[in-house]
Amino acid sequence: MSDPTNAAAPNPLIPIPRGPVPLAPPAAARCQIEITIDGRKLSVPEGTTLLEAARSIAIDTPTLCYLENLTPVNVCRVCVVELEGSRTLVPACSRKAEPGMSIQTDSERVRLSRKLVLEFLASSVDTSTAPALRSYMERYDAHPERFGASAATVAQPVKIDNELYVRDYGKCILCYKCVEACGEDAQNTFAIAVAGRGFAAGISTEFEIPLPESACVYCGNCIGVCPTGALMFKSEFDMRQAGSWDESRQTQTDTICPYCGVGCTLTVHQQDNQIVRVTSPLDQQVTDGHLCIKGRFGWQFVQITAPAGPPPASTPKDAA
């Protein structure tokens, strides 16, 4: 091989000329699949789920355990749809479209199934901080109270064992999202899993040890995906307890985390000029909606008055 040892090195004074614009390799071509949803014919790329297909034609399918940035686990069964020729209803969130499928998303059978799922969940779980679930209950005319006051519940004391998280498993519908986010879908810490069987099943650390003794690294990604408020930032929990949590007075602003150089988008939720919660958009390409402990919780330095307790509405921040 020739040896260009003596070729001139680039001169730092002179800008380097532009090369071709780099491109990602083209995605593998996906063939189109014809399916029918609620009598409407449509064509979707191979690999599309029934949920994605339904959403693409503005059919709003309820979900509880599904999230765009997690792998479907098919446990809540609230997204089920009727597939022609199938004995059972199928979960829309994970079932992929196949050629010629005909789907009903709002048939009597689908509505009844969704209604029952919601009634079973709501009869046993405190849904007071689960707005999505409650709106589905209204849509499907679910009446959990018909099971009577003696219906078994998962009510239990709130777990408060650290300054950042509160775990209120009386509100847990066992959707597994927190387990997925703590596990392989995002954080890969595996601090929590489902323990116990049947009605006694619940999300737990190993041997139910307190969070500070577990493998938890307080990224808060479990809270970020929890659909019922069973997992909650302590800041929000304290304000709710004090009656000062008021989402109508809150705004959300996207900015960038002040710490390391990864550049995570933080959605700053503020109320009365105090940061009360930090999340990240699920469709954000740097974070996929997930953060670390510093980004999620490290913002106290901009507010000397903690948001806990009575509303700090007119308290100016200390200029320290």
Added chain:
Amino acid sequence: MGGGTSSYREIEETDLIILWGSNARDTHPIFFHHVLKGVHNGAKLYVVDPRRTASAQWADTWLGLDVGSDISLANAMAREIIVSGLANRQFIEHSTSGFGGYRACVEAYTLERAERETGVPAAVIRETAHSYATAKHAQICWTLGITEHHNAVDNVLALLNLALLTGHVGRYASGLNPLRGQNNVQGGGDMGAIPDRLPGFQHVENDELRAKFEKAWGVKIPPKRGMNLSAMFDAMERGDLTALYVLGENPADSEADRHRALKLLNGLDFLLVQDLFLTKTAELADVVLPAAAGWCESEGTVTNSERRVQRVRRAIDPPPGVRDDTEILYDLARRLGSDWGTPVSENIWNEVRSLSPMHGGMSYQRLEELDGIQWPCYDESHPGEMYLHSRLWAEPLVGPRAPFSVVEFEPPVDSLDEQFPLRLTTGRRLDSYNTGVQTGRYSSPLRRSESLDLSPEDGARYGVVEGERVRIRSRRGSVVAPVHYDTSLRPGLAFMTMHFPDEVATNDLTIDAVDPKSGTSEFKATAIRIEKHQEN
């Protein structure tokens, strides 16, 4: 142009990742999510670090080298790749220069020599070299374990050489990525906050480029490069630099050999500090200007480790009497006789775009629509570049050849001997950041106070137990801290952080042996000994 060559998404789609001197699991946790996606997709992970860190625990192979022996390891890998016929001859011939000199240099780095100098078994070095060279796509990512050394730039060049040798740069999913330690350290350099560049990496000593800025700004710009931080301290020592304006930095705690730094800061005629807090440095100042928190109390942009320019937005109002950095700078300019008007972040950004070609196409509107844009982005039809140096693969080659650099192994300056037999290295913990000015203000269940982390073997050897407060002495000073046993450390290696300077001023120990090219101090390698300590 200096920046990480690849995008995070390429880390997910590569075949092999080397984290070299980076504990990304703890220091860049969300970047490590992308690494883990790569691992789950089948990529092999190699971690080169003296400590068996949280990142190393995910690795297929951990190369636990001795602190500061990186060049010996890299050169031995290179020699192995060459003698095994695994070098990318086509790429070397088409796109690089200086291969002959490089080959002659690495010829001396046999596997046996490298094992002796690095402590990494020869077979492991060989296997790593073969895996890297034969991977279809491969990434090398590094952090301060490479750059906080007296030969920081040589360390980086040693890694660049490996990529040139194998062609693992300038292609999708192959690249070289320094992970930036602070949220805008990339953007700061891009904007010209380095001694020799104007915004957009345009060299200040290039008359034509300088003239463009002089014309736009209506002022003369000094035609020679300025000083980096270490050179400024040297100039203070000589008495050449007598006034200092510090923005958002806390050198009184963060400088290596803190005693010297404090003495020099105290000896200034005038010290102006602009910060969110009354830091240790601000306490020494003649004037302190309280500044707003840039990330949530003002508008602007930052640039991340994948060169993505991202919008920062005002989410809350700053406290009364506290002002945006740009307002302060504009007012200062006015007092100095130059009226810049009223600061509007978008106007300032458009001025950057008009003078820095690599930012030209990044309007605020496009930054919003595209969720940030990776430089270079020359015009509003340009998508930004997900990876750099595609020109090296163009036929014919565009621009100059990429040069190999001859770099030789030099051990750390603060050498070990009978008096100072232990190697102390420093770094971050997951929940804390730098000197703790920000992170000290939130409550973390993970936090424990500063400690001297030691292997249990060294604990037994020096007769100190977990929790025992000991005096740690280096050639420059001493501090007292409790011992903490850490099984991720090998015998002979100790670890401390900079997070709690009010408890333990770790930088009383560190050495300000400075890399002549970058001005970085050798925070990663201090020689210490442990002394029994009697509390008064």
